[in-house]
Amino acid sequence: MARKMLIHGELDGAGVHYDFDLFVIGAGSGGVRAARFSANYGAKVGICELPFNPISSEVVGGVGGTCVLRGCVPKKILVYGAAFGGELEDARNYGWELNEKVDFNWKKLLHKKTEEITRLNGIYKRLLSNAGVKLFEGEGKLVGPNEVEVTQLDGTKLCYSAKHILIATGSRAQRPNIPGQELGITSDEALSLEDLPKRAVVLGGGYIAVEFASIWRGMGATVDMFFRKELPLRGFDDEMRAVVARNLEGRGINLHPRTNLTELIKTEDGIKVITDHGEELHADLVLFATGRIPNTKRLNLASVGVETDALGAVKVDDNSRTNVPSIWAVGDVTNRMNLTPVALMEGTCFAKTVFGGQPTKPDYINVPCAVFCIPPLSVVGLSEEQAVEQANGDVLVFTSTFNPMKNTVSGRQEKTAMKLVVDAETDKVLGASMCGPDAPEIMQGIGVALKCGATKAQFDSTVGIHPSAAEEFVTMRSTTRRVSAKPKTNL
């Protein structure tokens, strides 16, 4: 597949010789994609990455990056593992007789997870070598606009010149600044715990918080979630946030909205957790799911003059170029839309722009995404609130809340919720969301439809697949409500 057509010693207009056409710092989703595609366009590419370790730091990481080693993949594996907890409950009313004693062996799952991410780490390395990309293990930093330095494990330093440099170092979980914060863990450690906690406390209301809460709860732990807002998942559709909150509670997770943690204190049998409401809780584990920050500290950006924002994210233009023309950045380190497929898109566009002769901008419209809480949430396009805010005219909202068929026999009290937000004037579907089993798989196709500006009439003209949950998306005939862009009537 790779053309392996390395252009040795390419000269630029001024006759300068570079070791590489492209040097990438960071071999995660965005970096690997950009490196491979650039190599496929004929560029000579080098890439550096920190040594492999499931728990990241300034000095360890691994080829594959957050997604493969400390994010999407291991997370989803644990979600699969945890989902069986609910499945076993549901099986009984379908006639399955299970012993009271069903054991869950955390160590086994963890071991298999580590095996799998190690395998994927190998696959990624192979992908790079097959594409003809030269991989360096070590910490990369900028030395000049066209120069990188890689500090290898043994401390030796390599220095390379490159016509283009791509920063794709991703991001890392951050900790809140409270007394005893060293007692808490981040998602990195949470994916590699020695033992399954019996009592877990989660601080944060974002997608990482709800996912880990679901994981531990599914495996039988007592879980308490603390977050600042009234509902988890700020930024998502309000109605869907309420559904997620209800489902989390329905599955036995204790929610503490509008509550923050003020202090963690080590005790004999765990951690004492103090809230800003003066409550005390005892836990085996406290997870900080309080956001992530770009990995830019040790890149030496300032000395080369690459601009970053207040959070430390590399500032880029529409083509992922920084203010230094030879330096580019993609993925979480730019803090645009922090999703693996978006980093892939940015990486692809970068390669096309720089080496494919086709300037290409990543398109951030109608990017679908999923939250793998149990049951999951998936959305594409605008939330109702965003639609009302952005639409020129009225917005039609179609909702459906129903008991999924499986629950009619299992007896599980949990509704699936779906929503379409439609521009009343153009009939264009502006947003779709769903919370319920299989939502992420269902939303992908809906995402294609939205991306291409499908109208509600086009949804309606599609015949349903029966019996499925997804068919509800093409059978929502009656408007639940009509919201005026300018709130003059209250219909």
Next chain:
Amino acid sequence: MAASIATPKLTATFSAAPSLQTLRRKLSTPLSRSLSLLPPSAPRTLDLDLGLRSPTKPRPRRRRLSVEAAEPDNGAETARHYDFDLFTVGAGSGGVRASRFAANFGASVAVCELPFSTISSETAGGVGGTCVLRGCVPKKLLVYASKYSHEFDESHGFGWTYDAEPRHDWSTLMANKNAELQRLMGIYKNILRNAGVTLIEGRGKIVDPHTIDVDGKLYSARHILVSVGGRPFIPEIPGKEYAIDSDAALDLPSKPEKVAIIGGGYIALEFAGIFNGLSSDVHVFIRQKKVLRGFDEEVRDFVAEQMSLRGIEFHTEESPQAIQKLPDGSLSLKTNKGTIEGFSHIMFATGRRPNTKNLGLETVGVKMTKNGAIEVDEFSRTSVPSIWAVGDVTDRINLTPVALMEGGALAKTIFFNEPTKPDYRAVPSAVFSQPPIGQVGLTEEQAIQEYGDVDIFTANFRPLKATLSGLPDRVFMKFIVCAKTNRVLGLHMCGEDSPETVQGFAVAVKAGLTKADFDATVGIHPTSAEEFVTMRTPTRKIRRGPSSEGKKDSDAKAAAGV
């Protein structure tokens, strides 16, 4: 107000009517709940915008009006009085949908249906029809039940262990399934009642183009709708009385220990999966070399292989000739290749036939095909102008959502003055085999025939779950793209969640989107579905003529699709 039915484009008249408030209240009934499985618990807030709807999208609305006034279509018969505007024979998916919508458009409607039984016959049926009582719904409930054994197997790889292997209690499942069917039947009756449809229990028979006889009582109707569905068909072979059909298979008193399933269609595969999952010894006998005639060839191969890996034994090119009951009560099956003994059950999944016998159709002159299906035009009208037919009895595309579409279109055509043809293009469908199949549009073979030059994109990968479970489960996906226009002609998937996954893509295929449109969509990670928006390289390009360049698709699905 009643007079306005003569011009059934009601919107203007209606929104101006003084009784708007009252109507709005009446209309709070769930109108749009599809006849499908979806239970009634869903809140349906309706009609906040009665006067605001665009006239192109009429809201079904219900009006009681005198039949005399409602005389739109056949001018010649204006004078005649009928008991009902519409009399529907058969309260399954199509019949209930047409009846409800017709009633909502202001027609007076009656529907007759046979008394309930899980096993259908000339004298038994039940409100809800095949889908709810003997098809989609109970089938899917059994699929849910049977899938657990696979999930238990998977769960081992994720660290779950059981003191003793989970055992399945058949009677619990049957009792809970039947309770659910009873509940749904009640819901359907309510739906009809709330729509103002008169439900008559009994066997309907057509006496003349405007008269129906239900167990001796005569009713007249301006229009008659035949929506009596289909029934399983068992070929005439010696010993067929020992065999069961899908009706019986859904309501067996005990678990079959060793079952022979005759047939290679979707019903055969679904039941093979169900019984296999509930730990029966399953043998499937198919006349041809492959299962699922009519489906994409690659999907046919893939699903058979996956099912074999789960322990189902396929006997290809093997047709049944006779069934014998042995003294020990077991059954033996004689085929063209030999005799296999020891079956506790032999199930025929050898097709379904329209329920058109003894309906009086011949006497009133309704034309039928050799198969017994009612012949209809594009508006579902039979050769007798006052008689219409929708659903499986017409043997067009025998799917619940298609019957719903036909029923909805019919109500619009007759009672809303908006002649509407059901649209059979890009109808998606699913097979709830294990693993299941979802598909929309053309197969590769059909596409080549119709378009000649097509590009084929395929992916065959081990899903993330299987890498942990260690089971041999795989997922197969396929795109068929028109080489000239880049339009996606067909999309197929076999693997976990296929039916749910394909629905959204079906919207895209129906909308005529191109492969480039799919490629422009960002994936949802990590899902299986994202593969549909990340297939970049055609597996093969087929050009009219013998030459086609072949290329094997990469087997490995790297986790991030990089």
